[in-house]
Amino acid sequence: MxxxxxxxxxxxxxxxxxxxxxxxxxxxxxxxxxxxxxxxxxxxxxxTPEETGARKMELRVTDDEVHLVFRDQATVSLAKTVAELVGGPVTATGPVTGRFVPLWTATNELLVSLLQSLRNEPLPEGADRGxxxxxxxxxxxxxxxxxxxxxxx
Structure with missing residues (x-):
């Protein structure tokens, strides 16, 4: 804010x-x-640096996929390095599955929050109502x- x-x-x-x-x-x-x-x-x-990076993000939806696009140089550089180390796309399988859980959770929480804001829905129980x-x-x-x-x- x-x-x-x-x-x-x-x-x-x-x-x-x-x-x-x-x-x-x-x-x-x-x-x-x-x-x-x-x-x-x-x-x-x-x-903040986080907000500047977030402003370069985009969420795209196709029929059966959601693409979260990052365009800030720091994230792109990190992702390229990881992809090079694994030799291709990084998927949530095998030993790295658990590492994707926070990303999945945060994305769904963001989408629910956006829906509430865009629909002007009431705050959930326990939220600051000051x-x-x-x-x-x-x-x-x-x-x-x-x-x-x-x-x-």
Missing amino acids: GSHHLLEALVRAEGSMAAKVLRDLGIDPEAIAEKVDEFDAEDTTDA KAALLVRRVLHDRLRRRRGEGGR
């Missing part, structure tokens, strides 16, 4: 001091959202929806 998410959440926090100050300065939520969408977080301190967390979650949902409108990027 970057400072831009917090900024959008602050201006949308109905009745808060921050929202009042920002509105009194003539700043509205839509103007902030539009301006945030113009900038690239990679040019700021908000972008006012700030709900505001930020709403901002993240709105941001995903806006990005889908830009061709799904």
Whole structure:
């Protein structure tokens, strides 16, 4: 979560001091959202190396396969080295099967989380339901929806 998410959440926090100050300065939520969408977080301190790498990922779906594409140089280089050592594609068979379990689990958890965000579903039991967390979650949902409108990027 970057400072831009917090900024959008602050201006949308109905009745808060921050929202009042920002509105009194003539700043509205839509103007902030539009301006945030113009900038690239990679040019700021908000972008961690992990987020920068993640932004280069893509999930492609065919009839019966899902392809998780990594484009960051560090991951591509590591994958090439591993593939060279095993002499071809790395499959989850034999002694390395267990090493693929965390990847499978994380991918499925990510997909469920994306579905909940995109459908604006309620948080699961035990999740943080604090006012700030709900505001930020709403901002993240709105941001995903806006990005889908830009061709799904």
